[in-house]
Amino acid sequence: MHQFIAGKRRAGTATETFPVIDPSADEVLAEATLASSADVDDAVGAARHLEGKATGEYVAGYTSSIRREPIGVVGSIAPWNYPLQMAV
Numbered sequence: 001m002h003q004f005i006a007g008k009r010r011a012g013t014a015t016e017t018f019p020v021i022d023p024s025a026d027e028v029l030a031e032a033t034l035a036s037s038a039d040v041d042d043a044v045g046a047a048r049h050l051e052g053k054a055t056g057e058y059v060a061g062y063t064s065s066i067r068r069e070p071i072g073v074v075g076s077i078a079p080w081n082y083p084l085q086m087a088v
Contacts, residue, residue, distance in 0.1 A: 003035055006046035013039055044070050 002009040012033035020030040035043075055065045 003039060003043070005039065005043045012036065040073075 002011055012035045014034040014036040016034045017031040018034055019028045020032055021027065022029050054067070055063060057063050
């Protein structure tokens, strides 16, 4: 299992793993390597360089700006058939 950081798949660098279990058969399907603090720092560093227009004049005389700053870690429990909508 890999992480997706800065547009690339890569393995986690922590030494600890997490079992991915099939609940219907109660068997381990895979072992996921957990993210280390360095992996999290790399991901946050890549969240700071989002592409897209950040400033624009949508109303005459006013300039609107978007500033994206990470505010912390988010944990989400999402059903397997609805993950994208849960992230939104």
